[in-house]
Amino acid sequence: MIAVELVKLIRRPRTWVAVGLLCLLPAVVAVFLATTRIAPPPGQGAAFLSAVLQSGSLYPAAALALVLPLFLPIAVAVVAGDAVAGESSQGTLRYLLVRPVRRTSLLVAKLVSVVVFVVGSVVAVAGTSYVVGVSLFGAGDPVAVVRALPEVTGGGDDAVAGTGPAAPAGGGGQVGSSDAASGGQAGATRPGADTGDGAVVADDQAARERAQASVSSLSGEALSPADLAARLLGAMGYVTVSMLGVAAIALFLSTVTASSLGATLGALAALVTSQVLVSLDAAAAVTPYLPTRYWLAWVDFFRDPIFLRDITAGLWLQAGYVVVLMLAAWANFTTKDVTS
Amino acid sequence: MSAGNGTTQRIGARRDPGRLVIETRRLTKRYGAHTAVDDVDLHVAEGARYGFLGPNGSGKTTMVRMLLGLVYATRGEITVLGRPVPSRVAEVLPEIGAMVEGPAAYPHLSGRTNLALLDAAGPRRDRDGRRRRDRVEEVLERVGLGAIDRRPVRAYSLGMRQRLGLAGALLNRPRLLVLDEPTNGLDPHGIREVRDLLLELNAAGTTVFLSSHLLAEIEALCTTVGVVDRGRLVLEDDLDAVRGPTGRLVVRTPDPDAAARVLGSAVAERQDHTLVVEAAPGGPPALARHLVEHGVPLDGLVEQRRSLEDVVVALTGPGSDTSRASRRNGARP
């Protein structure tokens, strides 16, 4: 059944349109950056956009930051929301079930197919943006975005946000990538916090000088290609897991309603609510349990050393969402009347 | 009407039902306060062509869905092919081919691809060990779609979709076909082809259970009929028994007055040149002799048989009664 679902995923034009659009957005941004060489000032714009001007090989990270807040969750919610509800409204669900396909196997196959879509999308975005980045900006010498976070490693709950008291909502906490990711940068790039940019090497002297203002935020050791690859893979994996929470919400709703659109919008509504609450101080009590709370913790893969605390919390949180929602989806789907 | 509240009627003596492939006991399904299927005891014998007849909204589709384990009963038991449903439905479904409430397919894929996917979704091992590709081609051929091209199902006519649905139902060479309104959307030619196909499959041993709101379709195809009215099974019997003689004779004569005089109180109904007469000992030959001896000219004399329509109309609720009354009134302006 899993193979059948994968064939359906692959043969569906929508899949390729979604992946294409996901890859297109970073490519468009890259073209603008490359032609103008105007990088967003530190503290604004998506994370890493400043950094890529020296090293195109960091562009996959920038691309993830671009698609993570909106494009990727929407694509995932569309695919997962349609998974069962689409079959139901199309009438194909009843024919699958009498073929027979056991309801549990169908649900598992749908989940696998959604996971494959998420992994495929993330890999496609990272892959195309690596090619685009390196060809437009050159390979350069990537550096860790943030060299170190002494406040954080020193412990203390305030510091978990990654930026200290000056930017309480920053670090991995905020959903809007611009705020949060650049907050992560800002934490280590406050004027005077820099320990130098010796790692920055640009072949083109003029470009280097032009870029200087914006890349002065970067500090830290040069990343070896292997190190960079490992960090990118970690970030991709973490983004994938973050999207599985979205997929689980949409898939659960997909078993509840016969309307794909309803399931998709329901999942997106849940995410928007989560985003609003994450930035609401009054909701601090529930903030650690909101699905989008640790979405941006993937940035921590580019700290030196890698800051694992939020990443770990995010992985557990997403795992919790996936397990609970998939159990709920299973309980609902295996006991409900299929009347479509 | 009283029929609706009583138990299911049987007109003739039922033939030995033999082995039952479908049996339900006191089967009931409620959607909220609405009872879609109400206390139904269904008996489908092996090898039968069973017609499940009822107007729209009478619960046919709900019944079919319960038999296939798609919808769970509120109360009652179901046995299909000897196993309880829904608890062991996964064991019986591989031997069933089904169409429920119209065909469905992925519109952007071709009919062939749709069937291949449906086939691949099924149990890994085929009972006959046929190859997947052969299976798909075989059923396409069977339903008259052997020559379909690579057009997506989106471009199919309703008739083609219906055939495709039927092809899907035949993929696993079922012992039992459960078809919900299988000829909806087909033209008369297509209806005839489907009927011939079902007869052919039935002759080869497949039991056919089909629902329809079209009396003529069931009359033309089925050996057994179950009549459902607002969720209740009001009649279940062999079609031959249902259409059995009524014990009356129909006399057609150019001189009805003379005939009425000769027959006296035996005349039960009279309309224009036709009289319905209670059968006397000796049957039609005796009555014919009697009339001719008394100088009554005859155009015809036959046993009266119930039509399925009459039976259904008599058994089903007041809605149908009013339609009968209006038809009679309409016949005599």
Ligand SMILES: Nc1ncnc2c1ncn2[C@@H]1O[C@H](COP(=O)(O)OP(=O)(O)O)[C@@H](O)[C@H]1O
């Ligand atoms: N999912 C449902 N929810 C509520 N009522 C339903 C549902 N499905 C069917 N019904 C009702 O049950 C009755 C029987 O419907 P159905 O089985 O589709 O009849 P048929 O197939 O004979 O036309 C109808 O009155 C219909 O409105």
Ligand SMILES: [Mg+2]
């Ligand atoms: Mg129906």
